[in-house]
Amino acid sequence: MASPDLLSLVAVHTDRLVATTRGLDDVAAPSLCEGWTRGHVASHVARNADGLVRLVRSAVDGTRDTMYGSREERNADIEAGAARSASELADDLERSAEALAPELARLHPEHADHPLERTPGDIRGRAADIPLMRVRELTWHHVDLDAGFGFADLEPELLALFLEDEVARLRDLDDAPDVTLRSSEGDEWTVGVGTAEVSGDRAALLGWLARGLTDGVTADPLPRLPAGR
Template sequence: MHDGTRRLLGDVAGLSDDAFGEPTALPGWNRRYLLAHIAANADALRNLVHWARTGEERRMYTSTEQREADIAAGARLPAAELRAWISSSSQALAADLDGLRDGPAWEATVITAQGLTRSASEIPWMRDREVWIHAVDLRAGTTWGDLPAGFLTALLDDVTSRRSATGGGPALAVTATDTGHTWEVAGTGTPVPVSATLAGLAGYLTGRTGTADTGAALPAAPALPPWL
């Protein structure tokens, strides 16, 4: 999580204020909106840390509408204030997590924005996904190929498990050509073989096949529903 945050903040630091208005890899999202989304996510995860530490229920967001309104408002901030929010929210979340230390709070159960009951020990992974994946989405220098192999492997474990649990998509037999790792995705029909590097598979299975380092590698892979 710390490594991904450093990578993301480094990419943000390299952007001019004017570049904040440029598009990202996510349709309809410019960099301002994406960065506000990332900052709001850190604040929301702090609510889960508070819940785990104190036992006082505190959901990530009070409502979907409030979440969207807060992100939209953040996207309209002056560039300097948006930069400060991204940095300060990330630092505050890291400090809150450090405050849990090795106590029983890590085993407390919390509820994610998707309504899933999870152990507080999964909060760092939730942020891990957020900073690394959105660093790629930002289109500010980081690509899927720059992400650590260990993170990509863990991400593929997560994504394939979620896709299998939710269903609604095609069955897949997935192979990483650079490591030999394999995954099965439960779904409809006979499993479709999909082979690519860890980076290519991560882009494809998270619904980001339009990126330069994944799109050309999987021309025949079936379309997938959202994973998260």
């Protein structure tokens, strides 16, 4: 399967997330992120765009900016914006995304290996990961709004890419379960020795790996995923 055009997908899923957010009838309702309302989720995605702007400028301009000043600062910024109206949250998502779009276009192959510093001293990933990071934030947190959008609504090529990425992440964890994943589309992935079997369509498998969702997943018993993966 061909690699997806991530910048195009950023634009598409920004529009979809903004539309869903603008139509929310209760931003204070719980989201699928434990302890967060829908307002927290939307506020986070907007501040994520701001943070990614800083990471692009670090990679391209050598500013040495970090994504967030600290974990505490990140959390405070999310909390500060969480109680706004649906319209205000959607406007914030739009404005922050509009600032990020031209920055993403400045990333070129020569910037690919620049390390990403999330908070001072916390280096994870490289600049080549930034477009996929943004698509993941837009889509997974769209699911987290619990407002009608699900992993089954992802483009097939994006769904496949996320699954490959999540399996790779799981394989890197020391406490990963020994599991074989089988999709109804014909995929198979093995983690460890593959003792347990988990099956479902690609969307259901991603829902389990990414968010611990069990709808559409079959296993007896269902293996326990590592906490904080």
